[in-house]
Amino acid sequence: MIRKKAHLSVALPIAIPSKVGVALLLSLLVASCLDTNNTAIPTLKWYVVNEISGAFDEAARQCSKAAQGAYQIKIVTLPADASQQRVQLVRRLAAKDTDIDIIGMDIIWTAEFAEAGWILPWNGKAASQVRQGRLKSSVESATYKNQLWAIPFTSNIQLLWYRTDQVERPPQTWNELIEMAEALGTGTLQVQGARYEGLTVLFNSLLASAGGSVLDETGEAVSLEQEPTEKALSIMKRIGTSPASDPSLATAREDESRLAFEAGSAFMINYTYVWPSAHQNAPRIAAHLGWARWPAAIEGKPSRVTLGGINLGVGAYSQYPDLAFQAAACIASREHQRLAATKGGLLPTLENLYEDPQIETAFPFANVLQATLKDAAQRPSSPLYNDISLAISRTLHPMKAIDPQEDISKLRKIIDRALRSEGLL
Amino acid sequence: MNARNKAERRLGWLLCAPAVITMGTVTAYPILYAIWLSLHRYDLRFPHDRSFVGLSNYWSVLNSELWWQTLGNTLTITLGSVSVELVLGFCLALVMHRAIFARAMVRAAILIPYGIITVVAALAWKFAFDPTTGFVNALLNLEGAWLTERWTAFFVIILTEIWKTTPFMALLLLAGLTLIPEDLLKAARVDGASAIQRFFRITLPLMKPTVLVALLFRTLDAFRIFDTVFVQTRGAQGTETVSITGYNALIVRLNLGLGSAVSVLIFICVILIAVLFIKGFGTSVAQQRGER
Numbered sequence: 001m002i003r004k005k006a007h008l009s010v011a012l013p014i015a016i017p018s019k020v021g022v023a024l025l026l027s028l029l030v031a032s033c034l035d036t037n038n039t040a041i042p043t044l045k046w047y048v049v050n051e052i053s054g055a056f057d058e059a060a061r062q063c064s065k066a067a068q069g070a071y072q073i074k075i076v077t078l079p080a081d082a083s084q085q086r087v088q089l090v091r092r093l094a095a096k097d098t099d100i101d102i103i104g105m106d107i108i109w110t111a112e113f114a115e116a117g118w119i120l121p122w123n124g125k126a127a128s129q130v131r132q133g134r135l136k137s138s139v140e141s142a143t144y145k146n147q148l149w150a151i152p153f154t155s156n157i158q159l160l161w162y163r164t165d166q167v168e169r170p171p172q173t174w175n176e177l178i179e180m181a182e183a184l185g186t187g188t189l190q191v192q193g194a195r196y197e198g199l200t201v202l203f204n205s206l207l208a209s210a211g212g213s214v215l216d217e218t219g220e221a222v223s224l225e226q227e228p229t230e231k232a233l234s235i236m237k238r239i240g241t242s243p244a245s246d247p248s249l250a251t252a253r254e255d256e257s258r259l260a261f262e263a264g265s266a267f268m269i270n271y272t273y274v275w276p277s278a279h280q281n282a283p284r285i286a287a288h289l290g291w292a293r294w295p296a297a298i299e300g301k302p303s304r305v306t307l308g309g310i311n312l313g314v315g316a317y318s319q320y321p322d323l324a325f326q327a328a329a330c331i332a333s334r335e336h337q338r339l340a341a342t343k344g345g346l347l348p349t350l351e352n353l354y355e356d357p358q359i360e361t362a363f364p365f366a367n368v369l370q371a372t373l374k375d376a377a378q379r380p381s382s383p384l385y386n387d388i389s390l391a392i393s394r395t396l397h398p399m400k401a402i403d404p405q406e407d408i409s410k411l412r413k414i415i416d417r418a419l420r421s422e423g424l425l
Numbered sequence: 426m427n428a429r430n431k432a433e434r435r436l437g438w439l440l441c442a443p444a445v446i447t448m449g450t451v452t453a454y455p456i457l458y459a460i461w462l463s464l465h466r467y468d469l470r471f472p473h474d475r476s477f478v479g480l481s482n483y484w485s486v487l488n489s490e491l492w493w494q495t496l497g498n499t500l501t502i503t504l505g506s507v508s509v510e511l512v513l514g515f516c517l518a519l520v521m522h523r524a525i526f527a528r529a530m531v532r533a534a535i536l537i538p539y540g541i542i543t544v545v546a547a548l549a550w551k552f553a554f555d556p557t558t559g560f561v562n563a564l565l566n567l568e569g570a571w572l573t574e575r576w577t578a579f580f581v582i583i584l585t586e587i588w589k590t591t592p593f594m595a596l597l598l599l600a601g602l603t604l605i606p607e608d609l610l611k612a613a614r615v616d617g618a619s620a621i622q623r624f625f626r627i628t629l630p631l632m633k634p635t636v637l638v639a640l641l642f643r644t645l646d647a648f649r650i651f652d653t654v655f656v657q658t659r660g661a662q663g664t665e666t667v668s669i670t671g672y673n674a675l676i677v678r679l680n681l682g683l684g685s686a687v688s689v690l691i692f693i694c695v696i697l698i699a700v701l702f703i704k705g706f707g708t709s710v711a712q713q714r715g716e717r
Contacts, residue, residue: 083677116472386677424486424491424674
């Protein structure tokens with residue numbers, strides 16, 4: 001009887017309007033009964049970037065299986081662009097969306113999400129397990145106000161890539177790099193100079209390499225020490241005005257750099273995803289692909305490069321927080337970090353994985369990475385990080401127009417305003 | 426006004442009441458909510474620091490260099506694109522109107538750009554002007570990176586807008602052209618008026634109401650420009666528009682108070698544009714109809 005009505009309502013929705021309401025109600029009832037049967041196993045939604053190799057899907061599947069019916073994980077993909085991911089998540093979280101259980105967080109969101117109460121803190125045994133064996137810089141990136149807020153899952157950091165057939169030995173400092181690139185001709189150096197997060201990352205790395213920082217230790221006031229900031233800005237100015245830089249420097253992001261390098265540049269500053277990419281798209285260039293640690297800002301002082309990566313947080317409005325903590329720990333476990341590394345090319349956060357033979361095959365540059373990660377620089381840890389980043393990239397774009405003296409005071413002023421969340425940016 | 430007129434007027438109101446009420450609830454609520462928000466310090470990242478601050482958000486926006494800069498950018502893009510579109514649109518409308526064979530084909534061909542999604546069009550032109558992937562430099566024998574300099578970036582943005590919405594303008598103007606009585610033009614021709622005289626003395630004056638509508642629609646649309654700029658420069662190189670400023674405050678920085686103030690200001694600008702157009706052209710339309 002019920003079936004018949006439901007069927008009719010589908011076939012002739014307009015012809016018998018009086019019956020539509022009844023049928024709809026009945027079919028909804030049926031559907032809700034079925035639904036409760038299905039959700040006997042709690043489904044945890046994992047909001048994360050769309051990982052194309054399938055390593056994340058595989059991890060979700062394996063963890064669901066290992067949970068033996070305690071939970072199952074479903075991936076909800078976020079946009080590819082990190083700022084778009086954040087925009088989508090914060091809007092949902094601000095509206096207290098109960099659908100978000102596990103969040104694949106870009107490490108720069110920690111302070112903001114924690115301060116707003118959108119993620120749950122990691123305490124007790126779970127927290128001490130997280131700290132065990134993980135890179136110090138990664139754990140630090142998941143910490144805000146001495147409290148752990150997420151479990152570090154993957155890491156990310158830039159290297160200097162160069163062509164071994166054109167360059168005999170990699171340059172040690174930025175000065176040397178720019179000189180070598182200029183000697184090789186115009187457009188031979190690929191750096192990210194568009195007005196976006198990547199420009200902030202470049203500035204942050206240069207500043208840290210020169211011994212400075214954006215915020216002071218309290219994280220609530222501007223630091224930007226005179227000498228290191230001036231050094232960082234003058235290097236940026238030099239990159240901006242050098243003929244060695246790509247003519248489209250002012251709009252170049254990571255992928256534009258990668259494409260230009262694969263078309264034949266001598267130097268590139270970029271993340272490790274360029275390694276599998278070059279092997280796939282430009283085998284002839286990949287055969288001569290060399291790597292080195294990021295050049296130093298000051299001779300003899302090792303560079304400090306900005307850390308990136310994904311940490312897993314548990315949504316504050318989740319219906320199953322306990323299960324979500326368990327699931328997040330499973331996803332970020334050794335086994336799945338190895339999977340993400342070998343299959344997806346994402347760097348692990350567990351330190352001794354860098355000596356794992358499988359990882360060393362996937363990343364022949366694992367030892368350089370490990371050294372870089374040990375000295376990694378953090379971006380300012382503040383709930384207003386996004387405003388600070390916007391202020392930096394706005395002030396320092398385009399790089400060729402930087403005036404090291406004048407821009408220091410400009411930066412100090414605008415970041416100070418951003419910290420008080422005042423005015424337009 | 427006699428009784429009959431009054432009754433008719435009442436019936437008119439009654440008939441359109443459902444539409445007015447629906448529109449009121451759908452559009453008035455968000456507008457009022459935005460105004461209410463704009464009077465508060467309300468940042469989603471600090472949900473507990475919420476307080477009434479009066480007009481200080483407006484003060485902060487109107488005092489900021491950035492707002493005036495972006496307003497100037499928006500007006501540059503609006504004026505640049507709408508003026509060219511009007512001229513080009515008129516030419517296309519005349520072509521469509523006079524096309525003798527393959528009329529349907531000509532009209533369809535002219536309309537294609539308007540059918541393409543703005544984001545896609547913006548990306549296509551972005552790639553076209555890119556020094557490595559684009560054809561423009563190769564075609565013109567140039568080497569510039571167009572989107573890295575302010576004025577060339579403006580040029581690309583305005584060109585994209587023109588390419589995309591001229592068909593819309595042409596379509597509206599075509600509707601106006603078809604309303605002009607052939608007899609008038611024929612009579613003028615008999616009297617010895619040249620084609621140019623016929624256009625400026627007969628066609629253009631009769632088209633005034635259509636031109637007003639077309640210009641108003643396009644100006645309002647162009648003033649709210651977001652996607653083309655977002656895709657092509659993200660507002661860099663000094664091409665940021667007021668919509669992007671609003672987006673940054675509201676969506677990226679989650680500062681609902683400040684962002685709402687920006688939105689309300691954009692809303693006021695839109696109303697001002699509409700009033701200017703209707704006051705400026707509207708009276709002449711009424712005069713023309715002999716209604717005074």
